[in-house]
Amino acid sequence: MATPLVVSEVSKSFTMHLRSGVKLPVVDNVNFSVAAGECVVLGGPSGVGKSSILKMLYGNYSVNEGQILITHGDRTVDIASADPRMVLALRRDVIGYVSQFLRTVPRVAAVDVVAEPLIAQRASQDAAMTRARELLAQLNLPERLWSLPPATFSGGEQQRVNIARGFITSHPVLLLDEPTASLDAANRAVVIDLIRAKKEAGVALLGIFHDAEVRAAVADRTIDVSEFRAVGEAA
Amino acid sequence: MTMQQTDMATYNFAYLDEQTKRMIRRAILKAIAIPGYQAPFASREMPMPYGWGTGGVQVTAAILGPDDVLKVIDQGADDTTNAVSIRAFFQRVANVAVTTHTKDATVIQTRHRIPEETLRKGQVLVYQVPIPEPLRYLEPRETETRKMHALEEYGLMHVKLYEDIARNGHIATTYAYPVKVEGRYVMDPSPTPKFDNPKMHMSEALQLFGAGREKRIYALPPHTEVVSLDFEDHPFEVQKFDQPCALCGAEGVYLDEVILDDKGGRMFVCSDTDHCEKRREEGHRGPLAAEAPEMHS
Amino acid sequence: MSDQPLLRVNAVTKYYGGRIGCDEVTFSLWPGEVLAVVGESGSGKTTLLNCISTRLPPTSGTVEYRMRDGQMRDLYRMGEAERRLLMRTDWGFVHQNPADGLRMTVSAGANVGERLMAVGDRHYGKIRAAAGDWLGRVEIDVDRIDDQPRDFSGGMRQRLQIARNLVTGPRLVFMDEPTGGLDVSVQARLLDLVRSLVADLGLSAIVVTHDLAVARLLSHRMLVMKDGHVIEHGLTDRVLDDPQEPYTQLLVSSILQV
Numbered sequence: 100m101a102t103p104l105v106v107s108e109v110s111k112s113f114t115m116h117l118r119s120g121v122k123l124p125v126v127d128n129v130n131f132s133v134a135a136g137e138c139v140v141l142g143g144p145s146g147v148g149k150s151s152i153l154k155m156l157y158g159n160y161s162v163n164e165g166q167i168l169i170t171h172g173d174r175t176v177d178i179a180s181a182d183p184r185m186v187l188a189l190r191r192d193v194i195g196y197v198s199q200f201l202r203t204v205p206r207v208a209a210v211d212v213v214a215e216p217l218i219a220q221r222a223s224q225d226a227a228m229t230r231a232r233e234l235l236a237q238l239n240l241p242e243r244l245w246s247l248p249p250a251t252f253s254g255g256e257q258q259r260v261n262i263a264r265g266f267i268t269s270h271p272v273l274l275l276d277e278p279t280a281s282l283d284a285a286n287r288a289v290v291i292d293l294i295r296a297k298k299e300a301g302v303a304l305l306g307i308f309h310d311a312e313v314r315a316a317v318a319d320r321t322i323d324v325s326e327f328r329a330v331g332e333a334a
Numbered sequence: 335m336t337m338q339q340t341d342m343a344t345y346n347f348a349y350l351d352e353q354t355k356r357m358i359r360r361a362i363l364k365a366i367a368i369p370g371y372q373a374p375f376a377s378r379e380m381p382m383p384y385g386w387g388t389g390g391v392q393v394t395a396a397i398l399g400p401d402d403v404l405k406v407i408d409q410g411a412d413d414t415t416n417a418v419s420i421r422a423f424f425q426r427v428a429n430v431a432v433t434t435h436t437k438d439a440t441v442i443q444t445r446h447r448i449p450e451e452t453l454r455k456g457q458v459l460v461y462q463v464p465i466p467e468p469l470r471y472l473e474p475r476e477t478e479t480r481k482m483h484a485l486e487e488y489g490l491m492h493v494k495l496y497e498d499i500a501r502n503g504h505i506a507t508t509y510a511y512p513v514k515v516e517g518r519y520v521m522d523p524s525p526t527p528k529f530d531n532p533k534m535h536m537s538e539a540l541q542l543f544g545a546g547r548e549k550r551i552y553a554l555p556p557h558t559e560v561v562s563l564d565f566e567d568h569p570f571e572v573q574k575f576d577q578p579c580a581l582c583g584a585e586g587v588y589l590d591e592v593i594l595d596d597k598g599g600r601m602f603v604c605s606d607t608d609h610c611e612k613r614r615e616e617g618h619r620g621p622l623a624a625e626a627p628e629m630h631s
Numbered sequence: 632m633s634d635q636p637l638l639r640v641n642a643v644t645k646y647y648g649g650r651i652g653c654d655e656v657t658f659s660l661w662p663g664e665v666l667a668v669v670g671e672s673g674s675g676k677t678t679l680l681n682c683i684s685t686r687l688p689p690t691s692g693t694v695e696y697r698m699r700d701g702q703m704r705d706l707y708r709m710g711e712a713e714r715r716l717l718m719r720t721d722w723g724f725v726h727q728n729p730a731d732g733l734r735m736t737v738s739a740g741a742n743v744g745e746r747l748m749a750v751g752d753r754h755y756g757k758i759r760a761a762a763g764d765w766l767g768r769v770e771i772d773v774d775r776i777d778d779q780p781r782d783f784s785g786g787m788r789q790r791l792q793i794a795r796n797l798v799t800g801p802r803l804v805f806m807d808e809p810t811g812g813l814d815v816s817v818q819a820r821l822l823d824l825v826r827s828l829v830a831d832l833g834l835s836a837i838v839v840t841h842d843l844a845v846a847r848l849l850s851h852r853m854l855v856m857k858d859g860h861v862i863e864h865g866l867t868d869r870v871l872d873d874p875q876e877p878y879t880q881l882l883v884s885s886i887l888q889v
Contacts, residue, residue, distance in 0.1 A: 113873075114875075115880070116876070116877030116880050116881075117877070117880055117881060117884060154872065154873075158866055158868065158869060159868045159869055159872040159873065160869070160872060160873040161865075161869060161873050161875065183851065183852045183865055183866040183869075184661060184664070184851075184852075186866050186869075187851055187866070204823060204826070204848065205819035205820070205822065205823050206819065206820065206823045207823065472734060472736075472737065481711075485711065485712040485715060486712075487715065487749065488749075489745055489746070489748040489749025489750070490745070490748075490749075492748040492753070493734070493737055493741045493744070493745050493748060496738075496740070496741045496744055496748065496755065496758065496759075497737055497738060497741050499755055500738055500740055500741065500759070500776075500777050501738075501777065564753075565753055565754060565755040566753050566754045566755075567754050567755050567756050568755050
């Protein structure tokens, strides 16, 4: 079985045109891979570029150099050079992403937010809604909130909606950006269970976890991102 | 100057100069060639205000010959102001024979009615048209309506009928009811009551429409298919009157309401005065015939 | 997702005399894809939209569209009758000002029903039922069906305009600043409505907007225009999260945070 995610010699810097074109290096020569069923944690102090790596993997950030190879069905796609349609197809079918913050859409109910990625994969409406309710229940989100738009939810409630949305599909690659940041102990434990279930299902997970307890519970290995620190003008 | 001066103005036969008649006849021929199409023409100033039939008068003047017999009606009547003046006008400038009898006329100029008596081959019916553009109600831009005619985009006409049904529960348009000519052009039959629409269909007479202010002429050659627009579930219907003409007892004709006194007395009589008189001469009598025998002199 | 583009815009250029309206714009749009064209006033985005939607012939360049029979056709080589038929059946155009896209003096029902009547529907009851159904889908009470849009609020008018455009099941919808001039709360409702309709119906859309939040919410891909040129394009998330060009960075950094 092909390695679902391979990051090869990736470099990234920002050119800040509004600050007279100053170049901010982020990471340089990033090399790693994540196997199926493995949970890899990106470690290192904040500001070292952990989130930037996830954003490059998800296509939100451009990549200056290198390749990010994703197994898509029976072929391998370089997301660093893929066109937008391919990135969208990968997001729909291959790479899932749980961000730190939920981008809320006006008027859409929490349960619909959660079900949406499954419906995008052409699951039936009923099956998707059933699964969404199961996940929200598992994450202890009060049932009275399910039919409300999450814009007015607390940080922890929004985070649980976000997690349910990220975990509802069976994407072979799942990116986690501090999914437990604003959760209490009980819900952290639920997330740990969810991650373990994904590992057993053969999903390749790559995450950032500041919480040492969660990290210890799920990580197979840790990559120290400070090793990829770019040597540039500013650094 | 050798030109003879007289006290009275003299006019070319039928008022218009021959070049103008040629121009109008060309427009008429074009209109006949494309039934329902509004052919533009260089409308002249006429010795009457716009809205009094300047378009109809120019068409009549252009087709009138010394042997023609002219009838002029306004709302079906030969004796109303507009009809009397136009008839007098052509007597004076063309010295043609005039009549009130539909069957005797070769050219009939009309405002708002088609005679009850079926027109026959060789007769010409000239309509006075105020607004020739059926689409104008919903699309005021002339550039756009011309394009819509050219491309046969007539959805808007049904929007108008839809609005009628939505507001009134039925198609409430009772006059200037739009028709489709030979399956191609949508045409405004001028403000004739829709009662008369079926008479246009496959008529043996030539029908010419003149709009002086709008400078348009259109035509229905004899035996032209003229279909009133409608919906499948709201088909075209003509008005029905629940009583016969009070004077001649005719049924299935278009009636006008006439107020008899200031106590609410009224009667319904034929709008086509010639038709009514003819019937009474033949001995037909309506319920009020005795009370108002001098209604039509 | 189809591998055949629905629309192919090739080097579309429009000059107004010596001034550039838009210059050498090339892109393709696929079925189900929503493309945002962003930039400030005068950047050429509306010129581009008008050139693509055959409302304004370009100085040079071609616009091709995949007809329902699968054939790719050059829109400016089509007869006008066919092009206008396409515009009122297979396309929609949502104007910024609803008064430009609606007949303000005919009822809401007739506004929605007009396109059906234009393609030959002649059954009043069915036309009215379809109009009522579409009013419901754009969240206008069906008992307003006989009211004229001039009695509607701005948001209702805009929703009515959308219903009027979608009643014939178009495959491509153009929107010119669809939320411009609306209150923020009304905007949110409209955006959500457009978003769900586009997703449910699998529509392709080209949305011109100066509002990056609208672009983020509605679009998959984005073109950034400045002075008639496309200066940056790509996945909407990528352009907004990692803008490359100086102007795009300025645009993104100018968003007000709440």
